Amino acid sequence: MNDRLGFSFSGSLGSAIPFLCGVLAAIIANVPISFLGGLVPSPLLAFMPVYFWCLVRPDLMPAPAALALGALDDLLSGGAMGIWALSFVVSYTLIDRERDAFAGLSGLGAIIGFGAAMLVTEVTAFLVVAATHATFPPAGPFLLQAVTTILLYFPGLSLLNLVHHRFIGALRSDF
Amino acid sequence: MANGTWKIARGKGSPQLSIAIVAVLAAVLVVLGRAQSTLFDRARTYFSDATAPMLEAARGPVNAIGHWVGGMGQIFVVYSENQKLKEENAKLRQWQNAALVLEQRLKRYQLLLNAVQDPTLSSVTAHVIGRANRPFLDTMILDAGKNQGVKPGESVVDDRGMIGRIYLVGQHTAWVVLLTDLSSRIPVAVEPGHIQAILSGDNTTAPGLETSRPGVVLKIGQQIVTSGDGGLLPAGLPVGTVTWNGSEFRAALLADATEADDVRILDLRQAPEQPPTPAAGDLPVVAGGIQPLVQTPNTSPNAQVKPLQLPAGVAPPLSQQQMEQAKAAAKAGAATAPTPAEDDH
Secondary structure, three states: OOHHHHHOOOOHHHHHHHHHHHHHHHHHOOOOOOOOOOOOOOOOOOOOHHHHHHHHHHOOOOOOHHHHHHHHHHHOOOOOOOOOHHHHHHHHHHHHHOOHHHHHHHHOOHHHHHHHHHHHHHHHHHHHHHHHHOOOOOOOOHHHHHHHHHHHHHHHHHHHHHHHHHHHHOOOOOO | OOOOOOOOOOOOOHHHHHHHHHHHHHHHHHHHHOOOOOHHHHHHHHHHHHHHHHHHHHHHHHHHHHHHHHOHHHHHHHHHHHEEEEEEEEHHHHHHHHHHHHHHHHHHHHHHOOOOOOOOOOOEEEOOOOOOEEEOOEEEEEEHHHHHHHOOOOOEEOOOOEEEEEEEOOOOOOEEEEEEOOEEEEEEEOOOOOOEEEEEEEOOOOOOEEEEEOOOOOOOOOEEEOOOOHOOOOOOOOEEEEEEEOEEEEEEEOOOOOOOOEEEEEEOOOOOOOOOOOOOHHHHHHHOOOOOOOOOOOOOOOOOOOOOOOOOOOOOOOHHHHHHHHHHHHHHHHHHOHHHHHHHH
16 A cells, blocks of 8 residues: 555555545634635635545545535534535535546636536535525525635645645556 | 546445435434534534634734725725714713713612612623634634633623624633524514514624514614513613615614624623622721711610721720710810810800
């Protein structure tokens, strides 16, 4: 396993990196401090690793991991449980079914692909919130969060690429 | 990069079945989250308690950045804003005087009528150490919890009006659901007229107003205060004013939760803290060592005189026997020296 990784990480630790990235992203996004005075909702950072590794290494980001990251996001955000968990799983299902189409995108197309997945996540969350609260919440904040997250995916993608190349990339096609 | 350059790794087994099971689990989690939220709430309070020192440390610089970024748009209206605030301040001073006079008058009327007194409120002042702003969620975290006597359901106010209610309490942190939050519902009264209504948050800056009586017509600018129905919130807390957004009446809140740094948590049930009763030695006459010019003897047979606890260096008052001796000495002195009254003539 070590030669697959090309590093001294054990196999379990190396394969846990995508999930740990998701955990870290969830914590960062949910540190309840607003830099913009509450003007925009917190971005959904935890969805970036889910989307990225669901495309390139679904074996390292299985559906239960997406569920766990969504649940962690729910837990840390202080809202009702299960909203992001279900939204992540629904998006994961879409990405899994259309993986070839999504993975074939490059450059700006990759961002658009992420945007599409993000919209599915937000729409799902919107519908779950509407169902659980028995009222339709305003759609604006959901869209604003989607836009913020998509904009942050530009630097986020570079960071995820770096992590992937540095720690995981060597064995991406061996499965 | 997530593009065509990757060779996609495929997992073994049946991924579709796995996803279906996970989807069912996620749906169960949604239901469980609604039905059994206590378990998850406890985890949240542990998290906020554990991260409170870090949030407290980050509060100052982050708030400064937030206020700076948020206030950038107001740089160009500082002068006019300042003039407006000065005028408002002058008006408020007049109102403050009027309020003080009316408060005293109200107290006198209540005494005359032997009316039930309004409940007195105890409060805990807390710092805002965090804010969670999600599309369907508007909460803040305070640095006061069970250790400071904070309890769920208590109202949170700033110097302008009500901000929200406590919904989760850790050992030294508490989560506040803001009035703008999607799940916030509080009973309010629209004044004048004491029109009962429900203030419903929907994650917009102006929560909705639902009057409980059909056919009631509200007017723009009417005051909204808490009604106190249900006994959870104190009555009469200022909330906002009635506005019209073109299709329905809403509430323009007085308090700005995004700007609040220090807030008060009001406890309706806990008696307010009373200052300790001053000891005899703390009283100004005794503490200053001032003796009365004329001692009046206690004539009541049931009265019991409690000896005063005097601070060191203060002379004790004369005893009855010493007083008699002093009077006798005074009479003896009067025989030789004229009294002031005699002197006048």
